Amino acid sequence: MASLLRLPGLIDPHVHLREPGATHKEDFDSGTAAALAGGFTTVLAMPNTNPPIADGPTLDLALRLARAKARCDVGVFLGATAANAAEAARLAGQACGLKLYCDLTYGPLRLDDLAALQAHAAAWPAGRPLAAHAEGRSLAAVLLLATLYRRPVHICHVSRADEIHLIRAAKERGVPVTCEVTPHHLFLTQDDIPRLGAGRAEVRPPLATAADREALWRNLEVIDCFATDHAPHTAAEKDGPKPPPGFPGLETALGLFLTAVAEGRLSVEAIVERMHAGPGRVFGLADQNETCIEVDPEARWEVRAMDLNSRCGWTPFEGKQLRGRVQRVTLRGRLAFADGEVLAPPGSGRVLAAETHNQVLEEV
Numbered sequence: 367m368a369s370l371l372r373l374p375g376l377i378d379p380h381v382h383l384r385e386p387g388a389t390h391k392e393d394f395d396s397g398t399a400a401a402l403a404g405g406f407t408t409v410l411a412m413p414n415t416n417p418p419i420a421d422g423p424t425l426d427l428a429l430r431l432a433r434a435k436a437r438c439d440v441g442v443f444l445g446a447t448a449a450n451a452a453e454a455a456r457l458a459g460q461a462c463g464l465k466l467y468c469d470l471t472y473g474p475l476r477l478d479d480l481a482a483l484q485a486h487a488a489a490w491p492a493g494r495p496l497a498a499h500a501e502g503r504s505l506a507a508v509l510l511l512a513t514l515y516r517r518p519v520h521i522c523h524v525s526r527a528d529e530i531h532l533i534r535a536a537k538e539r540g541v542p543v544t545c546e547v548t549p550h551h552l553f554l555t556q557d558d559i560p561r562l563g564a565g566r567a568e569v570r571p572p573l574a575t576a577a578d579r580e581a582l583w584r585n586l587e588v589i590d591c592f593a594t595d596h597a598p599h600t601a602a603e604k605d606g607p608k609p610p611p612g613f614p615g616l617e618t619a620l621g622l623f624l625t626a627v628a629e630g631r632l633s634v635e636a637i638v639e640r641m642h643a644g645p646g647r648v649f650g651l652a653d654q655n656e657t658c659i660e661v662d663p664e665a666r667w668e669v670r671a672m673d674l675n676s677r678c679g680w681t682p683f684e685g686k687q688l689r690g691r692v693q694r695v696t697l698r699g700r701l702a703f704a705d706g707e708v709l710a711p712p713g714s715g716r717v718l719a720a721e722t723h724n725q726v727l728e729e730v
């Protein structure tokens with residue numbers, strides 16, 4: 367075996383662990399097992415659950431479930447609704463951030479009322495992370511709010527050339543904006559839809575054109591984080607009459623990026639910046655003590671859904687030959703994953719609260 371690369375524990379700032387409400391797709395146990403197998407020691411869980419994590423009792427429930435079941439560290443987002451700006455701000459200390467869903471996607475959360483957007487931009491504490499699903503013109507609206515309220519905003523899963531160019535222009539003018547891009551938007555395009563099948567290929571934002579994908583690669587310096595947007599739905603659901611949008615991603619992301627390194631398209635430093643340092647900065651996360659992952663950059667492997675820890679049972683990267691794989695994960699001095707086996711038990715992960723976060727830097 368080639369010499370192992372030692373990297374810091376990866377952080378995925380955008381995953382769907384489906385609790386409460388849809389544990390047949392994933393739960394804090396299976397989702398954090400998938401995270402460790404993919405080299406992630408911290409994941410931030412989205413609030414578009416059933417019920418949505420948009421009030422105190424549901425946030426309490428999600429945090430309690432995470433504490434009991436998570437195998438790696440987990441933060442939980444609050445979801446913004448048209449009516450909960452004041453309540454969300456009160457709960458800010460217990461959440462890893464507030465999520466604004468400005469466009470139609472999977473789940474019950476949707477904020478298309480401009481007044482509600484303004485209310486959240488004004489009420490949510492400026493030092494706490496604010497993340498937005500904002501495509502196309504919604505992105506322009508969110509950038510204006512970031513400018514007017516002078517408050518940092520993080521844009522989720524940027525997928526198109528016009529969007530990354532707008533974010534570049536905003537950053538150049540000092541707008542406090544950061545952004546993330548998913549592996550599927552960097553490695554797949556709409557040309558892959560026939561091969562994947564229409565239902566399986568459903569994802570928000572949709573797979574884009576080859577020109578969009580190239581624009582993302584050419585603007586890598588504008589991208590603060592790689593985020594998987596791990597959005598598990600079962601193979602039966604994806605193949606059914608109303609396929610829900612979303613791809614699993616936790617267990618294939620690092621392999622895809624390391625393969626790009628082997629192909630000379632990316633550096634390991636660029637990966638660590640976007641899968642550890644960047645998300646740590648954007649979400650104000652303290653480094654975990656005695657935590658690292660060991661990666662064999664030469665290991666060749668084939669993606670097979672049957673080998674994955676996620677409960678969803680499929681992957682859009684089925685059959686892909688990858689180069690570079692996680693061998694070991696050490697979390698706070700304990701071996702959490704080794705040679706294909708998740709060793710950290712449910713409940714051994716920590717749940718992040720604001721008290722354990724650093725303040726988000728004013729200038730992002």
Ligand code: NCD
Pocket residue numbers: 382414471472473499568569570571595597598610611612613
């Ligand atoms: C996500 C899901 O399934 O929760 N789906 C998706 O296609 N990305 C929702 C989201 O992130 O928009």
Ligand code: ZN
Pocket residue numbers: 471499522523570571
């Ligand atoms: Zn989204």
Ligand code: ZN
Pocket residue numbers: 380381382412595596597
């Ligand atoms: Zn998502």
Ligand code: ZN
Pocket residue numbers: 374642643646653
């Ligand atoms: Zn670090």
